[in-house]
Amino acid sequence: MKSIKTVLLGVTLSAGAAVFVGTADASADELYTIQAGDTLSTISNQFVGDNSLIQQIADKNNISDINLIYAGEKITIPTDGVAATEVTSEPVSEPATDTPVETYEEPTTYVEETYTEPAVAETTTTAATTSSAKEWIAQKESGGSYSATNGRYIGRYQLDSAYLNGDYSAANQEQVADNYVAERYGSWEAAQAFWVANGWY
Incomplete structure (x- = not known):
């Protein structure tokens, strides 16, 4: 001791x-x-x-x-x-009592998080486009009306009647307009920039 x-x-x-x-x-x-x-x-x-x-x-x-x-x-x-009593030898020291105490540490539990792609609501081609550039052009060309006409230019995007092949439905107008812009400008934003510079697209 x-x-x-x-x-x-x-x-x-x-x-x-x-x-x-x-x-x-x-x-x-x-x-x-x-x-x-x-x-x-x-x-x-x-x-x-x-x-x-x-x-x-x-x-x-x-x-x-x-x-x-x-x-x-x-x-x-x-x-x-x-x-x-007679003391003839060195006193014996008691071994150190500070023995290491083992501690238990709760292992970290990792919860694997899974990412779910948010559902995207399907949009019909007859509804107004979600592209602001596309909508901007529609408003400039026809006020957003599918039934607007100006000589041979028909509908919401004032497309040449030859492009529509006699089908003036809203769905066909949307599809033909998307194809026309993709082929000619690459994007609605590029078409909008052209319209701003020239007054047409």
Whole structure:
């Protein structure tokens, strides 16, 4: 125990820094701080090498239960008139009590998230386009009307009647307009830019 060195050192100093040979009377009581794991029996053994001090320590310190002492408490060891035993070897230190404590760490659980492509609502070709450039052109050409006419130019996008092949339905107007723009300009945005520059597409 850690306290053995401290206690033995105290006893040695009080006896004039000499090693006991045979028996010798200690001259005074000792003050001792109880260490973790101590019992009155181990404390008695530290001072006189046997259990002969247990009751005297209990009486001196008003300990009613000799089996109940507290670490950190200071007690008086009545060594006056008690024969000390011979100390012939180095006190043995108790192994360190600071043993590593294994801790369990809950493993991290990973929840695999799956990405679902959001459903895209189907749009009919007869409805107004979602392309702002396409809608912009429709408004400029016909005010957005599928039935608008201007000579040979028909419908929402004012397409040449030859392109529509006699089918003036909204669905056909949308399809033909998309094909025309894709082939001529590549995109409705490019067609819009051309219209802004020229007033037609």
